[in-house]
Amino acid sequence: MKKLHIIFPVLFLGMNVNAQNTQVQGDTAKILEEVKVIALARKKIQTEMKMAVSIDEFLASSDNIGFIKRGAYAWEPLLNNMSTERSTITIDGMHVFGACTDKMDPITSYVESNNLSTIDIKSGQEGSLHGATVAGSIDLKRKTTPFTPGKKYSGAYQTGFEFNNNQFFNLGNLSYSSDKFVADGSISFRKAGNYYDGNNEEVNHSQYNKFNTSVGLAYKTSPFSAVRVDAIFDKAKNVGFPALPMDLWLSRALITSASYKQLFQHGLIRVWDTKVYYNAVEHYMDDTKRPENLVHMDMPGWSTTYGLVSRANLKHGDYSAEIQLNAYNNLSIAEMRMYPQDRSKRTMFAYSWPWVTTKFTSLAMNNSWDISENSRVNFGGSLGYNYNRSKYVEFNWIFHPGTPQEKSRILPGLHASYELQVKQFSFSAGSGYGHRAPSVSEGYGYYIYNSFDRYDYIGNPDLKNEISYEANASAGFKNEKTGIEAKVNYFYIQNYIIGRILSLGSPMNYQSVGVKGYTSLNHARIFNIALNARYNILQHLHWKGTITYARATDDKDGNLPFIRPLSYQTSLHFMYKKFGIQTSLNGDLTQSHYSPEYGEDQTPAYMILNISANYSFNIKNCKTVLQVGAENLLNEYYSTYADWGNIPRMGRNIFTSLKFSF
Amino acid sequence: MKKAIFFFTTLCLSVMSCTKEKTDYEAEINTVVTEHYEFKEAAAINNDGYDISIEALNGTFYKGYNEIRLKISGDHTNEDVSAVTFLPVMTGADGGRTSCPHRYALVYNADAEHFPGYAVFTSESSANETWELYISFTINNQIHSVKQTITVQEQPNKNLNMTTFTGKDGEQYFIALVAPQKPKVAENELVAGIYKFNKPATPPSGSFPDPSQFSYTEVSNYTLQLDPRMPEPSMGNHSSINNKDLTRQSDGLYHGVVNYTMTGNWTLNFIMLNQNGKILKGTEVPTDFTPGVEGVKSELYIDILF
Numbered sequence: 023m024k025k026l027h028i029i030f031p032v033l034f035l036g037m038n039v040n041a042q043n044t045q046v047q048g049d050t051a052k053i054l055e056e057v058k059v060i061a062l063a064r065k066k067i068q069t070e071m072k073m074a075v076s077i078d079e080f081l082a083s084s085d086n087i088g089f090i091k092r093g094a095y096a097w098e099p100l101l102n103n104m105s106t107e108r109s110t111i112t113i114d115g116m117h118v119f120g121a122c123t124d125k126m127d128p129i130t131s132y133v134e135s136n137n138l139s140t141i142d143i144k145s146g147q148e149g150s151l152h153g154a155t156v157a158g159s160i161d162l163k164r165k166t167t168p169f170t171p172g173k174k175y176s177g178a179y180q181t182g183f184e185f186n187n188n189q190f191f192n193l194g195n196l197s198y199s200s201d202k203f204v205a206d207g208s209i210s211f212r213k214a215g216n217y218y219d220g221n222n223e224e225v226n227h228s229q230y231n232k233f234n235t236s237v238g239l240a241y242k243t244s245p246f247s248a249v250r251v252d253a254i255f256d257k258a259k260n261v262g263f264p265a266l267p268m269d270l271w272l273s274r275a276l277i278t279s280a281s282y283k284q285l286f287q288h289g290l291i292r293v294w295d296t297k298v299y300y301n302a303v304e305h306y307m308d309d310t311k312r313p314e315n316l317v318h319m320d321m322p323g324w325s326t327t328y329g330l331v332s333r334a335n336l337k338h339g340d341y342s343a344e345i346q347l348n349a350y351n352n353l354s355i356a357e358m359r360m361y362p363q364d365r366s367k368r369t370m371f372a373y374s375w376p377w378v379t380t381k382f383t384s385l386a387m388n389n390s391w392d393i394s395e396n397s398r399v400n401f402g403g404s405l406g407y408n409y410n411r412s413k414y415v416e417f418n419w420i421f422h423p424g425t426p427q428e429k430s431r432i433l434p435g436l437h438a439s440y441e442l443q444v445k446q447f448s449f450s451a452g453s454g455y456g457h458r459a460p461s462v463s464e465g466y467g468y469y470i471y472n473s474f475d476r477y478d479y480i481g482n483p484d485l486k487n488e489i490s491y492e493a494n495a496s497a498g499f500k501n502e503k504t505g506i507e508a509k510v511n512y513f514y515i516q517n518y519i520i521g522r523i524l525s526l527g528s529p530m531n532y533q534s535v536g537v538k539g540y541t542s543l544n545h546a547r548i549f550n551i552a553l554n555a556r557y558n559i560l561q562h563l564h565w566k567g568t569i570t571y572a573r574a575t576d577d578k579d580g581n582l583p584f585i586r587p588l589s590y591q592t593s594l595h596f597m598y599k600k601f602g603i604q605t606s607l608n609g610d611l612t613q614s615h616y617s618p619e620y621g622e623d624q625t626p627a628y629m630i631l632n633i634s635a636n637y638s639f640n641i642k643n644c645k646t647v648l649q650v651g652a653e654n655l656l657n658e659y660y661s662t663y664a665d666w667g668n669i670p671r672m673g674r675n676i677f678t679s680l681k682f683s684f
Numbered sequence: 685m686k687k688a689i690f691f692f693t694t695l696c697l698s699v700m701s702c703t704k705e706k707t708d709y710e711a712e713i714n715t716v717v718t719e720h721y722e723f724k725e726a727a728a729i730n731n732d733g734y735d736i737s738i739e740a741l742n743g744t745f746y747k748g749y750n751e752i753r754l755k756i757s758g759d760h761t762n763e764d765v766s767a768v769t770f771l772p773v774m775t776g777a778d779g780g781r782t783s784c785p786h787r788y789a790l791v792y793n794a795d796a797e798h799f800p801g802y803a804v805f806t807s808e809s810s811a812n813e814t815w816e817l818y819i820s821f822t823i824n825n826q827i828h829s830v831k832q833t834i835t836v837q838e839q840p841n842k843n844l845n846m847t848t849f850t851g852k853d854g855e856q857y858f859i860a861l862v863a864p865q866k867p868k869v870a871e872n873e874l875v876a877g878i879y880k881f882n883k884p885a886t887p888p889s890g891s892f893p894d895p896s897q898f899s900y901t902e903v904s905n906y907t908l909q910l911d912p913r914m915p916e917p918s919m920g921n922h923s924s925i926n927n928k929d930l931t932r933q934s935d936g937l938y939h940g941v942v943n944y945t946m947t948g949n950w951t952l953n954f955i956m957l958n959q960n961g962k963i964l965k966g967t968e969v970p971t972d973f974t975p976g977v978e979g980v981k982s983e984l985y986i987d988i989l990f
């Protein structure tokens with residue numbers, strides 16, 4: 023069983039290396055490794071193709087993540103073919119909520135690859151540790167340097183240029199570590215112009231500018247405890263969203279936390295880690311650069327969250343567990359101010375999020391018990407309490423007269439799975455049950471314009487909890503040379519929340535064609551399957567392939583929108599001394615199960631060829647990697663099933679990057 | 685460490701302040717809408733030892749609907765006072781005299797300790813148009829008649845607008861908004877008065893003023909159909925839902941429901957039906973969403989703004 027475990031560098035491991043009692047130190051480190059097994063998928067922030075990836079590109083390399091793309095920036099991650107309302111996305115367990123009603127700012131847009139170490143993706147109810155979920159959880163893990171016996175500096179600097187959109191980026195990070203004190207810092211700039219599609223046509227309004235910086239300071243208060251403060255500041259300015267009728271003028275996020283971590287040498291509890299956090303996001307859109315807009319409109323949004331995460335890792339014999347307490351308070355505000363053509367006249371104003379407060383508390387536990395050398399049971403559950411209050415509830419009363427201003431929900435979740443290893447074969451089967459509360463937009467949104475189907479969306483505070491029943495299974499085989507794994511999951515989701523055309527009311531936004539209200543379908547079904555295989559053809563020549571397929575239907579057996587058609591990816595990786603060459607081919611088949619009802623049209627098949635080469639060498643003590651490559655080498659003109667408004671994707675893109683690390 | 689904390693705090697403070705201020709929604713409506721709650725003396729007359737005081741909201745008579753409170757003080761009890769009448773008269777530049785919808789005979793309200801009434805002034809006082817109040821009352825069988833020139837001011841609150849028109853039955857009608865004074869983006873109870881001028885059947889007689897020449901009635905059993913829309917071209921004829929037509933309630937006024945989905949200019953499009961359901965004024969407005977085109981208004985409408 024232990025072979026399956028993925029072992030990661032974690033802050034508190036480093037903390038121990040330095041502990042005075044070496045005997046204890048070794049034990050604790052070992053325990054911690056074991057405690058960490060519950061994590062499913064964690065990788066370094068780089069893909070095989072490209073070492074300087076954005077967070078979005080990195081996530082895209084995971085086979086249960088897809089993206090809704092509204093441009094070149096800030097892609098909305100879809101986990102198990104479900105949108106962000108159905109997953110919990112956290113940064114080191116901290117909840118952060120975007121301030122854009124049009125989803126221009128998924129949480130993944132507020133971090134940068136050089137301040138993250140890994141991304142932890144859990145599918146379905148296994149992800150309920152961080153809060154109530156249906157699709158699963160995505161936890162962005164920050165980079166943390168361990169304490170070291172002596173003073174030590176380390177760092178990296180990476181720069182690169184991408185020719186298609188003239189993207190120029192500079193990423194730097196530096197850390198200092200000593201016996202008692204650790205400091206991490208990172209800074210990054212990215213600037214890109216408009217990109218060109220496969221027909222070499224410029225995609226207007228696809229530029230972006232991003233600045234991100236982070237600091238982290240840790241201080242060891244005793245051999246077994248440490249405090250840490252962290253902050254991330256992210257600023258995106260002048261970001262175009264070609265698929266939307268407006269762009270982003272400015273988006274800023276400040277994400278801060280302070281934590282205390284305690285290790286225990288004896289007893290059931292091995293680690294206890296408590297963190298308080300505060301984050302504030304502000305988001306200002308800009309529609310003045312679009313001549314097609316006859317009316318000018320301001321749509322600022324603010325989202326402020328503070329909270330607490332406290333977790334403990336338990337271990338006793340063959341049993342290990344994680345317990346986590348989450349609590350947060352979020353205030354989401356979004357305004358809509360329309361300017362009349364005659365500017366001397368009064369502006370028109372409404373709230374698209376009428377000061378909606380969400381308070382959430384949950385207690386969750388994941389347990390793992392090794393029944394025998396080759397089998398294990400995982401089980402867990404969470405119990406959450408979700409409270410919403412709409413300050414200007416009169417906005418919600420327009421469509422839902424008399425609905426209460428406050429609403430409380432209990433959100434339970436349960437899951438269990440069994441893993442079995444028979445020689446080189448491994449199997450697992452599991453199931454889950456969980457509730458989620460409607461998001462702020464689904465519950466309290468007011469005339470939120472969705473440029474995909476061109477409807478104004480109205481939230482419904484009285485929506486029922488969405489209830490997910492889930493089953494998953496996997497089977498795999500692996501040996502030295504080859505590996506193959508199949509994973510399936512199936513979600514039966516009761517009260518599935520989706521927008522339905524309202525025969526009432528008329529749109530408010532200029533481009534809109536009607537009004538949709540969030541309603542619950544009786545149920546929806548989502549099925550995902552992924553096949554992964556790898557084969558080491560030669561010692562230094564590796565092949566990998568992935569096929570994914572998904573099918574999702576509503577209660578009338580109609581198709582749900584944004585479901586990925588059959589897609590494939592195959593790649594070859596060759597290494598020779600200091601050289602490496604990678605090539606990959608990926609694509610989707612024709613989207614045959616599209617949903618005209620929800621504004622989709624059929625997306626044709628496409629196939630993309632990528633290639634890259636890298637060379638590593640040392641300059642003094644500095645490890646240097648130079649990489650050159652091309653994405654979409656054949657300059658295919660295409661858009662994917664989830665490209666908002668069928669905007670074309672980037673055509674051929676030649677990229678170069680250079681990384682120094684010491 | 686101290687330096688680090690200092691840096692950290694400075695960073696926090698510098699980025700915690702918002703780039704753009706949030707809208708103070710309540711205050712913003714307040715700046716556009718002047719709302720008055722308080723009755724103050726708007727006119728005072730001293731006659732035969734009696735002090736007659738007429739109170740109106742904010743101590744001012746405005747064009748449109750005005751609720752008034754009449755008080756007569758002197759060495760008498762209010763129960764002694766009878767036959768109180770109230771008649772506003774406007775003299776035009778040509779010397780022609782008209783009135784406006786009003787309550788003529790006032791009845792004492794003992795609980796509130798005044799004579800409640802109203803007047804719907806149809807124009808503002810100007811060099812060419814002078815408004816006078818003719819009041820008479822009887823105490824101890826003695827009739828007292830007084831008159832007083834007043835000033836009718838422009839109504840700054842666009843939510844208390846009024847309109848005058850001739851119906852298909854040839855009668856002259858008045859519709860005046862009474863409430864809400866300060867609408868919200870919400871469901872609002874919409875209150876309006878509908879009045880009809882009673883054409884005099886006989887020529888004037890007796891000493892001026894002859895009330896039969898200046899008689900108005902609060903029409904009953906009419907229906908005022910409502911279709912609120914935002915006229916601004918960029919709003920594309922935007923409307924709202926769950927609105928209710930106005931019908932007459934026991935207070936003599938017409939009550940309905942209007943929903944405003946956002947602040948700004950709204951047009952209340954009306955169709956007025958008489959007790960037999962016959963259209964006296966008003967036309968259906970298009971219901972389709974027409975971005976870029978100014979909304980078509982009914983031939984009977986009142987604009988509001990908040």
Ligand SMILES: [Cu+2]
Nearest residue numbers: 122124126307
């Ligand atoms: Cu936005």
